[in-house]
Amino acid sequence: MKAARSIFLAVAAAFLGSAATAQQPAATVIAIPPLTSPDSGTKGNEMLALGWQATQLMETDLGQTAELMPLKSDRNDYYSYPEVTAPNFSKWRERGAKTLITGFVRTRSDGRYTVGCYVYDVDKGRELAREGYVVIPADLRRAAHKCSGLAYKAITGAPGMFDTRIAYVAETGSRAARVKRIAIMDSDGYNHKYLTPGDTIVLTPRLSPKAARIAYVSFQSGTPQVRILDVGNGEQRPLVPGDAMTFAPRYSPDGSKVLFSMMLGANSDIYVVGTNGGYPQRLTVSTGIDTDASFSPDGSKIAFESDRSGTQQLYVMNADGSQQRRITFTTAAYSAPEWSPDGSLIAFTWRMGDTRRIGVIAPDGSGEKILTGGSADEEPSWAASSRELVFQRTEANGRPALYRVSLDGSAPRKMTIPQDGSDPDWSGTMD
Amino acid sequence: MRKAILLVAALIAVPASAQLPGLRRRAPAPQVPVQDPVDALRADFAAQSGGTTVYFAVGSAQLTPQAKVQLQAQAAWLRQHPDVAVRIEGHGDPADTRDHALALGAERAAEARNFLMLLGTPAAQVSAITWGKERPGPPSAVTTILPPSGGAPVVPAAR
Numbered sequence: 001m002k003a004a005r006s007i008f009l010a011v012a013a014a015f016l017g018s019a020a021t022a023q024q025p026a027a028t029v030i031a032i033p034p035l036t037s038p039d040s041g042t043k044g045n046e047m048l049a050l051g052w053q054a055t056q057l058m059e060t061d062l063g064q065t066a067e068l069m070p071l072k073s074d075r076n077d078y079y080s081y082p083e084v085t086a087p088n089f090s091k092w093r094e095r096g097a098k099t100l101i102t103g104f105v106r107t108r109s110d111g112r113y114t115v116g117c118y119v120y121d122v123d124k125g126r127e128l129a130r131e132g133y134v135v136i137p138a139d140l141r142r143a144a145h146k147c148s149g150l151a152y153k154a155i156t157g158a159p160g161m162f163d164t165r166i167a168y169v170a171e172t173g174s175r176a177a178r179v180k181r182i183a184i185m186d187s188d189g190y191n192h193k194y195l196t197p198g199d200t201i202v203l204t205p206r207l208s209p210k211a212a213r214i215a216y217v218s219f220q221s222g223t224p225q226v227r228i229l230d231v232g233n234g235e236q237r238p239l240v241p242g243d244a245m246t247f248a249p250r251y252s253p254d255g256s257k258v259l260f261s262m263m264l265g266a267n268s269d270i271y272v273v274g275t276n277g278g279y280p281q282r283l284t285v286s287t288g289i290d291t292d293a294s295f296s297p298d299g300s301k302i303a304f305e306s307d308r309s310g311t312q313q314l315y316v317m318n319a320d321g322s323q324q325r326r327i328t329f330t331t332a333a334y335s336a337p338e339w340s341p342d343g344s345l346i347a348f349t350w351r352m353g354d355t356r357r358i359g360v361i362a363p364d365g366s367g368e369k370i371l372t373g374g375s376a377d378e379e380p381s382w383a384a385s386s387r388e389l390v391f392q393r394t395e396a397n398g399r400p401a402l403y404r405v406s407l408d409g410s411a412p413r414k415m416t417i418p419q420d421g422s423d424p425d426w427s428g429t430m431d
Numbered sequence: 432m433r434k435a436i437l438l439v440a441a442l443i444a445v446p447a448s449a450q451l452p453g454l455r456r457r458a459p460a461p462q463v464p465v466q467d468p469v470d471a472l473r474a475d476f477a478a479q480s481g482g483t484t485v486y487f488a489v490g491s492a493q494l495t496p497q498a499k500v501q502l503q504a505q506a507a508w509l510r511q512h513p514d515v516a517v518r519i520e521g522h523g524d525p526a527d528t529r530d531h532a533l534a535l536g537a538e539r540a541a542e543a544r545n546f547l548m549l550l551g552t553p554a555a556q557v558s559a560i561t562w563g564k565e566r567p568g569p570p571s572a573v574t575t576i577l578p579p580s581g582g583a584p585v586v587p588a589a590r
Contacts, residue, residue, distance in 0.1 A: 266541035
């Protein structure tokens with residue numbers, strides 16, 4: 001009897017366990033009282049005001065994640081500088097917080113600020129992580145994003161995606177005379193900038209790993225061709241010389257190479273070329289359209305799309321083009337794959353008839369999952385956390401917009417941008 | 432290119448010479464709308480070739496029997512007008528993803544161009560480009576544009 005009961009309990013526990021993993025895990029409550037300052041007097045008040053701005057930014061950052069739920073920050077929750085490293089755990093435990101961020105902003109003699117950031121497990125009363133950032137005043141936002149990232153990584157184990165940038169195509173004008181410009185912004189929408197003048201059609205901006213350069217497609221020559229744009233100084237050059245149509249660029253994870261597609265006659269194949277020049281190496285030779293190649297994070301494999309079977313399907317091959325293997329096999333069309341930064345998943349656009357949606361699949365072809373329910377969702381790009389994607393949704397009025405969606409199955413959220421937008425690309429975490 | 436420049440020069444020269452003193456004045460021309468010679472060629476090409484737009488099945492760059500009939504007529508017209516250069520503009524399917532649409536438009540344009548060349552159209556007389564799904568135009572189709580817009584018009588020399 002006793003044995004039977006314990007078996008029953010074990011089975012029940014197994015069921016509960018699987019139910020728990022299948023469901024959305026409850027978000028971890030995090031307290032973010034306003035950053036303090038060791039400075040005194042007017043300077044101290046100034047630093048406390050900046051600290052409060054940074055605190056609100058962190059609350060917004062972490063509130064957008066599926067895994068963390070910030071308590072509403074209160075400007076009156078002042079704590080002294082020594083309490084940064086000795087927080088009042090029982091106070092936060094009583095308010096229901098499981099985790100806590102403390103920190104400070106301090107002036108330096110060179111005019112820059114030091115931002116200290118500390119992450120705690122409130123239940124255990126233990127420090128999880130700490131980091132300091134020295135920034136010019138204009139970069140205080142970035143320090144706050146880095147602090148959000150430190151907390152996110154300490155609690156979830158995944159890299160934070162708050163100090164990252166998103167490049168996309170800004171679209172204005174009527175449908176018949178669309179003006180398209182490459183634009184870039186911080187992932188929270190700040191520092192929005194246009195990088196091309198809109199005098200020619202531009203498509204598919206793809207950021208280099210640290211967002212210093214953008215590979216994109218321009219119709220400037222009449223034929224679509226990949227160009228490389230320096231985000232800092234605006235300088236541009238074609239990726240490869242010649243008149244051939246080149247498209248679908250994507251940087252390697254180390255930034256040393258660019259994958260692209262080249263159309264020769266009626267045949268599109270995948271090539272790779274060094275970012276410092278050199279002769280392009282051809283990786284696929286099939287008839288039909290091979291395109292949208294994306295490296296695995298270790299650079300050893302490439303996911304791509306091919307219609308060699310009659311419909312667009314996803315394939316994986318070695319970085320030298322060998323061992324091409326199909327990984328999707330349904331009657332739907334699969335396209336625009338992008339390998340996740342942690343290597344575990346490949347995001348794609350799923351298409352059946354006129355309906356397009358965003359999905360993910362493991363590199364071995366298992367665990368296919370459709371994440372969105374829109375009618376025209378496409379062009380997914382991973383966040384540095386590998387837990388979220390940005391994508392383009394054409395809304396019912398025919399206008400394209402940018403959306404974010406988490407892997408946890410929650411509803412996609414529309415991003416705020418100054419005009420219509422398409423072809424988003426999300427950078428890795430910046431230095 | 433040189434021909435085009437010469438033609439433009441000729442057009443300028445005609446009205447100028449008409450105003451020269453001592454020349455016999457012609458009676459005023461009847462008020463018919465003057466048709467641009469390029470527009471006239473365009474209309475003739477569209478009429479003789481059974482339409483400038485050639486359609487494909489969704490997702491396919493294979494020429495249909497109907498497409499081949501149209502392209503045969505286009506090739507015949509181009510044979511009669513060896514001085515006219517045309518451009519084939521390929522369009523993808525509107526529901527396709529961006530890069531595949533771009534490639535499929537290019538593939539369709541290339542297939543149509545290859546077929547014209549197979550029928551004897553010189554390569555220099557026909558170019559091919561793709562709009563993917565970037566330009567409003569006939570979906571899943573190629574359109575033969577005459578003359579290439581944006582460049583200097585190429586029209587036949589006076590016979």
